[in-house]
Amino acid sequence: MTAATEPRRRRAGERPVTALVGLALTAGIVLLVLPLLGLLARTPWSRILALLGEPALRETLRLSLLVSVASAALSLVLGVPLAWLLARVSFPGKRLLRALCVLPMVLPPVVGGVALLAAFGRRGLVGAPLERLTGITLPFTTAGVVLAVTFVSLPFLVVTVEAGFRGLDARIEEAAATLGASRWTVIRRVSLPMLAPSLAAGSALAWARALGEFGASITFAGNLGGSTRTVPLAVYLELHRDPDAAIVLSLVLLAVSVAILVGLRDRYLGVGR
Amino acid sequence: MSLVAEVTARYADFVLDARVEVDDGEVVALLGPNGAGKSSLLRIVAGLERRGDGRIGIEAGQVVIGGVTVDDVAAGVHVPAAERRVGMVFQDHLLFPHLDLTDNVAFGPRSRGTGRREARRVALDWLERVGLADRADVRPDALSGGQAQRVALARALAGDPAVLLLDEPLAALDVETRQEVRGLLRDHLRSFEGPVVLVTHDPLEALTLADRLVVLEDGRVSQSGTPAEVARRPRSSWVARLVGINLVHGVAAGTEVTVGATTLTTAEPVDGPVDVLFHPHAVALHRTRPGGSPRNTWRAVVDGMDVEGPRVRVHLDGPLPVVAEVTPAAVADLGLSEAVEVWAAVKAVELHVEPR
Amino acid sequence: MRPRHVLVLLAVATAACDGGASAADEPAVLTVFAAASLAEAFEDVAAELEHRHDGLEVRLNLAGSHTLAGQLLEGADGDVFASADDVEMARVVAAGRAADPQPFASNDLVIAVEPGNPKAVTSLADLARDDLVVVLPIGDVPAGRYAAAALERAGVEVAPASLEVDVRAALGKVVLGEADAAIVYASDVAAVGGRAQAVALPPDPAAGIRYPVAVVDAGRQPDLAAEFIELLFDDTGRDLLRRHGFGAP
Numbered sequence: 064m065t066a067a068t069e070p071r072r073r074r075a076g077e078r079p080v081t082a083l084v085g086l087a088l089t090a091g092i093v094l095l096v097l098p099l100l101g102l103l104a105r106t107p108w109s110r111i112l113a114l115l116g117e118p119a120l121r122e123t124l125r126l127s128l129l130v131s132v133a134s135a136a137l138s139l140v141l142g143v144p145l146a147w148l149l150a151r152v153s154f155p156g157k158r159l160l161r162a163l164c165v166l167p168m169v170l171p172p173v174v175g176g177v178a179l180l181a182a183f184g185r186r187g188l189v190g191a192p193l194e195r196l197t198g199i200t201l202p203f204t205t206a207g208v209v210l211a212v213t214f215v216s217l218p219f220l221v222v223t224v225e226a227g228f229r230g231l232d233a234r235i236e237e238a239a240a241t242l243g244a245s246r247w248t249v250i251r252r253v254s255l256p257m258l259a260p261s262l263a264a265g266s267a268l269a270w271a272r273a274l275g276e277f278g279a280s281i282t283f284a285g286n287l288g289g290s291t292r293t294v295p296l297a298v299y300l301e302l303h304r305d306p307d308a309a310i311v312l313s314l315v316l317l318a319v320s321v322a323i324l325v326g327l328r329d330r331y332l333g334v335g336r
Numbered sequence: 337m338s339l340v341a342e343v344t345a346r347y348a349d350f351v352l353d354a355r356v357e358v359d360d361g362e363v364v365a366l367l368g369p370n371g372a373g374k375s376s377l378l379r380i381v382a383g384l385e386r387r388g389d390g391r392i393g394i395e396a397g398q399v400v401i402g403g404v405t406v407d408d409v410a411a412g413v414h415v416p417a418a419e420r421r422v423g424m425v426f427q428d429h430l431l432f433p434h435l436d437l438t439d440n441v442a443f444g445p446r447s448r449g450t451g452r453r454e455a456r457r458v459a460l461d462w463l464e465r466v467g468l469a470d471r472a473d474v475r476p477d478a479l480s481g482g483q484a485q486r487v488a489l490a491r492a493l494a495g496d497p498a499v500l501l502l503d504e505p506l507a508a509l510d511v512e513t514r515q516e517v518r519g520l521l522r523d524h525l526r527s528f529e530g531p532v533v534l535v536t537h538d539p540l541e542a543l544t545l546a547d548r549l550v551v552l553e554d555g556r557v558s559q560s561g562t563p564a565e566v567a568r569r570p571r572s573s574w575v576a577r578l579v580g581i582n583l584v585h586g587v588a589a590g591t592e593v594t595v596g597a598t599t600l601t602t603a604e605p606v607d608g609p610v611d612v613l614f615h616p617h618a619v620a621l622h623r624t625r626p627g628g629s630p631r632n633t634w635r636a637v638v639d640g641m642d643v644e645g646p647r648v649r650v651h652l653d654g655p656l657p658v659v660a661e662v663t664p665a666a667v668a669d670l671g672l673s674e675a676v677e678v679w680a681a682v683k684a685v686e687l688h689v690e691p692r
Numbered sequence: 693m694r695p696r697h698v699l700v701l702l703a704v705a706t707a708a709c710d711g712g713a714s715a716a717d718e719p720a721v722l723t724v725f726a727a728a729s730l731a732e733a734f735e736d737v738a739a740e741l742e743h744r745h746d747g748l749e750v751r752l753n754l755a756g757s758h759t760l761a762g763q764l765l766e767g768a769d770g771d772v773f774a775s776a777d778d779v780e781m782a783r784v785v786a787a788g789r790a791a792d793p794q795p796f797a798s799n800d801l802v803i804a805v806e807p808g809n810p811k812a813v814t815s816l817a818d819l820a821r822d823d824l825v826v827v828l829p830i831g832d833v834p835a836g837r838y839a840a841a842a843l844e845r846a847g848v849e850v851a852p853a854s855l856e857v858d859v860r861a862a863l864g865k866v867v868l869g870e871a872d873a874a875i876v877y878a879s880d881v882a883a884v885g886g887r888a889q890a891v892a893l894p895p896d897p898a899a900g901i902r903y904p905v906a907v908v909d910a911g912r913q914p915d916l917a918a919e920f921i922e923l924l925f926d927d928t929g930r931d932l933l934r935r936h937g938f939g940a941p
Contacts, residue, residue, distance in 0.1 A: 185825075186869040202870045203825065203853035237384050238430040240417040242495050243447040252443075256434045285827065285854025285865070300857070303762040304832060 099317065106314055107307040114311045119288060120297075124315065127274060127294040130205065134213045134273035135220075135266050141213075142220040142265070149221070150228030168218040175214055176282025183210065183283075207284035208291050215279050216272035220265035227261025264327055271323050275316060339499050339531040341381050343397035343407075345373075352376055352555040358499075358531035358548075365546035366535045369574055372552040374535040378501050381533065382424050383407070383417035402498040402530070418447075423497030427504040429484040431476035437463060437487055438472045444495025462490040466520060482513035486520060493524065500525070500532045506541060521545060539578050551575050569690065573657075576613065582658040584612050588689060598655045600632045602687045609692045616649060618686035619660035622679040623670055633681040638672055652680055719747045722916045723769060727757040727776035727834070727903070728860050729799065732883045733936035734774070737929055741920055748916070756833040756858040764789050764908065771911035772920055774903060776859075777834030781904045793904035795941035796924040797933050800878040801835075801842055801899060802890040804866045811872050813891050816846040819873060827862045827871040828852045835859035838901055839875040845898060863888060877901070882937030902941060 107114070114120060149161055167175055183190040183201045194200050201207040231254060239249045255262075277295035284291045292300075294312050301309035342355040352373040358364045366374045379385045381399055383406060399407035401422070406415040423444075431440050442459035446452065463469040466486040476484055485505055492500065505521065506514045522545055525532050536542055542549055543563045551559040551572070559571045570576035576583030586595035590605040593612055600612065620626075626633060636654035643649075648667050650660045660680060662670075670678065722741070726734045731754050738750035753760065753770065757780040764770060764784050773790055775781040776799075784790045805813050811824060819826050828850065829836035836855070843850060853871065856862040863880045865871035867887045881890040905924060907917045923929045930940070 180868060180870065184868060184870050200825075203827075232430070234426070234428075235430050235432065237417070238424065238426060239432070239443070239447075240384070241382050241420075241422050241424040242444040242491070243418050243421075244443070245418050245447075248447055252447075253432060257432075259434075281857070286830065286856060287852065287854050291854065300830070300832065303758050 102310065102313060102317065105306075105310055107310065110307055111311055114308055115315075117308075120308060120312065122289055123292060123294055123297045123312070126205070126289065126292070130208050130212060130293055131270050131274040133209045134216060135270035137209065137213045138217045138220045138269040138273075139262070139266055142217050142269070143224055143262070146221050146224035146228055146265075150225045151233075164221050165218050167215045168222075170215075172215055172276060172278030172280075173282050174278075176211060176279040179211055179214060179279060179283040183207075202283055203285045203287070203291060205284075205290050208280050208293060211279040211283040212273040212276040212293075215276050216269040219272050220269040223265030223268060224258065224261050227258045227265070230261070231257055267323050267327055271320055274319065338402070339381065339533070340400045341377065341397075343377070343380055343399065344395045345376065345380060345385070345397075346395055347373070347376065350555045352380075354552060354555065354557045356533070356550055356557070358533060360530055361528070362548060363525050363532040363534060363546045364548045364550055365542035366533055366550050366552055367537065367539070367542050367575075367578075368552035368558075370537065373555045374537075374552050375503050377552065378424075378503050378533060378535050380407070381499070382422045382501055383415060383420045421496070421498035423492035423495055423500045425485070425488050425492050425500075425502040425505045427507050429476070429481075429488040431484055431487060431491070433476055436473050436475055437468065437479075440476065440487060441491045441494045444491060448495065458494055459490075462494045463487070465524075466490045480513070481509050482517050485509065485517055489521065489524060493528070497530065499530050500528055502532070502534045504535055504537070506536075506538070518544065570613070571611065571692075577659065580616070582614050582616060582619070584656055584658070585692065586610055586612055591684075593687075593689065596655055598634050600682075600687060601684045602689050603685045604689055606689050606691060611690045611692050613688045613690065614658075614682055614686050616659045616661035617647075618682050619652075619658060620681045621650065621660055621662060621666070621670055621672070622681065625679050626681055631681045631683055632687070633679055636678055636680045638674055638676045638678060640674065641667070641672065652678070654680075656680070719749060720745070720913060720916065722748065722750045722771050722913050722920060723753060723911075724750060724772040724774065724920065725753045725755075725760045725764065725768075725770045725908070726772075726774045727760070728754050728858050729776055729835070729877045729879055729883075730754070730774055730797075730903070731860075733797075733879070733933050733938060736932045736936070737920070737923055740928060740932070741916075741923060745916070750920070758832045758834075759858075769912070770908045771913050771917040772905065773908050774905040775834070776901075776903060777837065778902065778904055779837070780834060781906065784908075785906070788909065790906040790908050793906035794921075795902040796905050796921070796929075797903040798939040798941055799901045799903065799937070800893070800939065801838055801875055801896075801901065802878045802881055802892055804863050804874045804876045804881050804888045805872065805891055806866065806869065807886060807889045809889055809891065813873050815891075816843060816848045816893065819843075819850045819875075820848050824872045825853045825870070826850055827854045827856055827865045827874045829859040829862045829875070830855035830857055833858055834901075835862075835875075835877060838899060842875070842893070842896065842899060845896070877937070879937035903938070 145164060149157070149164070180187060180202065182188050185191065185194055185200055185202065190201060201210060236249050236253055239253045244252065275295055277299065280291070280293060281296055286292050286296050294316055298309045298312045301312065338360055339358040343352065345352040350371070350373065354373070354377060356364065356366070356377065366377065368374050376385065380394060385394065394407060394409055396409050398405060398409065401420060405413055406420050407413060432443065435443070438456055438459045441462050442455040445455040445458050450458070460469055460472060463472055466489060468483060468486055471479070476487070479487065506517055509517060518541065525545055534545055546563065549561060549563055549566050550557055551566070553572060553574055559566055559575055566575060567579045570579050570581060570583055573583050584595050586593040586600070588606040588608060588610045590607070591602050593600045593602055593610060595612065602612070634655055636652040636656070638650055639653040640651040641648055646663070647661050648664055650662060650672060652658050652660060658680070672678070724734065724738065734752055738752060742748050742750055757775040757777060760773065761775065761780040761783045764773060765787050773781070773784055781790070781793045785793060803813055803816070803819070805811065813819070813824070818824070828839050831837060831840055854865070856865065859876050859880060862874040863876045863884065866874045867884055878890060881888050905921055907914060907921065911917055924933070
């Protein structure tokens with residue numbers, strides 16, 4: 064008799080919990096998937112090709128591609144040494160430096176834009192002397208867009224590549240040294256190739272983030288078709304002008320992002336898989 | 337060419353202060369308990385322990401490889417590892433996972449300037465010599481532990497080093513593989529023309545591969561000599577235990593030797609500080625204090641037992657930490673096990689006394 | 693049922709309840725959609741109305757008229773809509789969300805420059821100079837349309853460094869020093885105090901910058917909405933608008 068009633072009593076207590084968990088799961092999935100489905104539902108499939116053929120749209124896509132690739136390249140150049148420093152060298156104030164490197168990830172992008180103006184704007188710490196001495200200004204230029212989007216996407220690369228460095232066995236580099244490899248040869252033939260997976264993942268993440276940046280870009284670099292109006296800015300404008308165009312652009316960005324995430328095959332979740 | 341390393345180095349928990357000399361063609365086994373500084377000494381010779389990075393470094397001394405001074409603290413000389421002609425084999429092989437075997441072995445020659453094709457030719461030659469030429473295109477992760485170590489040896493030798501250093505090369509392998517690789521090692525170490533230093537804590541490895549043993553204990557050389565010399569006359573408890581003998585230090589006055597709080601009676605009169613040596617099978621164990629003829633007896637506590645074939649080695653703790661060898665029947669009769677108290681006894685004639 | 697479950701149910705039930713209390717107990721909220729350039733002026737008008745009605749909260753939804761119209765077209769809840777031009781108001785009226793718009797204020801275009809006018813900007817023609825960094829409001833917003841029309845009437849072609857999404861953003865660039873000049877409303881320059889200087893333009897009757905206001909149909913506070921609009925037309929309201937740089941309709 065006891066054997067029959069006990070399990071039932073236990074199950075009765077579990078049911079509300081299971082139901083709540085199930086509810087949370089459903090809600091979570093709905094929250095994530097529904098907006099994407101909604102986008103697909105509103106897509107003007109019949110107009111897509113016509114819209115994608117429009118010169119203004121293509122100009123925007125071309126600019127975004129140029130900016131995001133340039134930004135990813137810049138992130139690589141700046142981020143890899145930084146990641147090496149954080150992974151391999153100990154020095155006073157390291158924790159602060161790491162916090163600063165991650166800061167743009169948690170900062171609202173517009174705030175990032177304001178900060179960039181304070182540094183690189185015409186009256187900025189660096190921008191003012193730069194203009195005075197060379198006549199070069201960064202706001203309102205494509206270079207300015209690259210700077211702004213790199214500011215927000217660099218941390219993604221640094222964090223990923225730092226993990227990659229940590230996964231690198233320093234003793235293998237020692238072995239290479241005993242075989243006669245100079246510091247540079249070790250980096251070139253051992254460290255970098257072994258780092259390749261995390262470099263790829265970090266660059267891809269940084270590139271995707273740069274592609275989608277809005278707040279810092281519009282605040283720092285402004286909004287002009289052909290030079291500073293990237294896809295996210297165009298979507299914002301088109302939303303009230305020609306919603307179909309906005310949706311098509313959004314779809315393009317969405318498709319690209321999904322392709323990257325799938326292509327990375329979970330590597331962005333943590334190096335070493 | 338030869339190797340001379342005379343160094344003092346400070347570490348977190350001990351100080352390394354040793355001198356090691358190895359002739360061309362000689363194989364020296366660096367032996368000692370864990371933490372004695374063997375690997376550290378090897379790394380110093382390889383140039384991997386940097387000075388001035390805050391943590392560790394050579395405080396004093398010099399390292400000379402093949403007549404070239406690569407380290408001289410007094411003169412401020414430190415040749416970086418990459419510029420020393422050192423070939424090193426590590427316990428974990430440390431092969432480059434992203435290169436195939438040929439590129440791994442060719443790494444040394446290529447780093448030193450040899451062209452790609454020539455380097456690959458040399459590499460394939462060495463892979464042939466270690467019996468893995470048929471797998472030249474695979475990556476290290478496809479190999480077993482033993483195979484990987486063979487490649488590691490080939491990689492170290494392909495660089496044409498002036499000195500060969502091996503840091504516990506067989507420790508990570510299982511017993512059967514160890515035997516296999518040991519054979520290969522012996523052949524290559526014999527044919528290597530320069531000095532060889534082999535770090536190991538396995539006496540069998542030392543005895544089969546080395547021409548000379550150097551024992552490092554607590555950062556200092558406690559003994560140096562051929563395997564036969566060391567086995568015949570161990571100079572520390574650790575070495576003695578290694579060789580299978582009991583050794584205690586004491587002070588002799590005629591046939592009375594004081595070892596700590598215990599007094600032993602020996603058969604040969606000697607004076608001064610001495611080492612007292614006796615075989616484990618000379619130690620008799622009793623549950624109660626033995627009467628009869630005057631013998632050397634003391635109370636001890638069983639600290640552990642190992643079965644070695646038809647004999648059991650009983651480790652004893654007490655005023656004289658020694659090992660006794662008895663039969664399994666005796667173990668049963670005496671009811672021996674951990675923490676059991678016994679009386680140990682050794683006849684005077686079984687005690688060999690050597691001046692220290 | 694366990695006590696825990698009862699509490700959860702109670703909480704859910706209470707949250708689901710709405711509108712049960714009478715209007716007198718609930719604090720009233722009036723939502724006003726207003727063009728960004730009306731920000732400071734409407735804050736004062738809102739404060740005046742709140743002063744007259746105890747417990748009233750006036751919420752100002754400030755953005756570009758274009759964005760506001762878009763929101764209303766998407767079905768956003770609002771009680772009053774004050775646009776910076778007739779085009780946006782017409783869109784909202786055509787969609788049936790507002791009726792009977794009336795102009796309540798006018799504005800003038802000016803060129804905003806750094807205090808002291810260091811680059812000596814005196815007219816629209818100067819904006820075509822190579823040495824000036826000029827920003828304009830984008831053509832989607834009323835200010836942008838007015839500016840483009842004014843430039844065309846003056847026969848001036850400008851290559852702007854940026855087309856900002858609302859007129860305050862354009863002014864902001866001048867205040868920050870990133871742009872040398874921007875075409876904005878006189879009221880905008882008034883709003884930033886001494887941080888920018890206005891270069892007046894010759895009076896242009898063809899400009900016709902008028903601000904229409906209307907009650908939003910299906911808003912929940914029609915009486916208060918009507919009162920808010922009346923306030924804009926009486927002496928108090930007119931005084932406030934004038935002080936903020938707006939002209940009579």
